[in-house]
Amino acid sequence: QLVESGGGLVHTGGSLTLSCSASGVTSADYSIAWFRQGPGSGRRVVSCFSNIDADTYYSDSAKGRFTVSRGSAENTAVLQMSAVKPEDTAVYYCAAEYGGCSDYCTDYGCFERGFGSWGYGIQVTVSS
Numbered sequence: 143q144l145v146e147s148g149g150g151l152v153h154t155g156g157s158l159t160l161s162c163s164a165s166g167v168t169s170a171d172y173s174i175a176w177f178r179q180g181p182g183s184g185r186r187v188v189s190c191f192s193n194i195d196a197d198t199y200y201s202d203s204a205k206g207r208f209t210v211s212r213g214s215a216e217n218t219a220v221l222q223m224s225a226v227k228p229e230d231t232a233v234y235y236c237a238a239e240y241g242g243c244s245d246y247c248t249d250y251g252c253f254e255r256g257f258g259s260w261g262y263g264i265q266v267t268v269s270s
Contacts, residue, residue: 144174144236148220149264157224158266162236164217164259170194173243174219175252176210178232179263185235187252190243191219199247203229228270233263 148160162174175190189210190199198210209222223230237257239246246256 144238144259144261146234146236146261146264149234149266151267151269152223152226154226154228154268154270156226156268157222158226159223160221160234160236160264160266161213162219162221162238162261163213163215164219164238167217167238169240171242172238172240173246173257174210175199175237175243175246175257176221177235177237177252177254178230178266179235180229180232183232185254187247187254188234189221190247190252192242192244193217193219195242197243199243199252201251223266226266226268228268230266231268232266234266235263236261 171194176188179185191210238259239257
């Protein structure tokens, strides 16, 4: 089970940190990915974090502005968003699966269907 937290309203240029907590994890070799779905658009990957080796993946829109890392609590990953833009407004979902990000992501994106566990999503709204 995955639970997202930390969403809300933020001004353009501001920062926000999302957290994803996973329960029922039976192996340290897992990845947590962040996807988002903006108004009127499909769900797209934002970032991925591999717990066992800290490997990461970022979409072009996230590179240089977002940072994904292991959270301080067990089986938690955080997505630090900075210099946010109105186009970052979306419902953000975390997803998890055993294995590394490299098992599900290429230079062109992450395979959404590769992740078997999903959170319910959390709203992030960036005001202009």
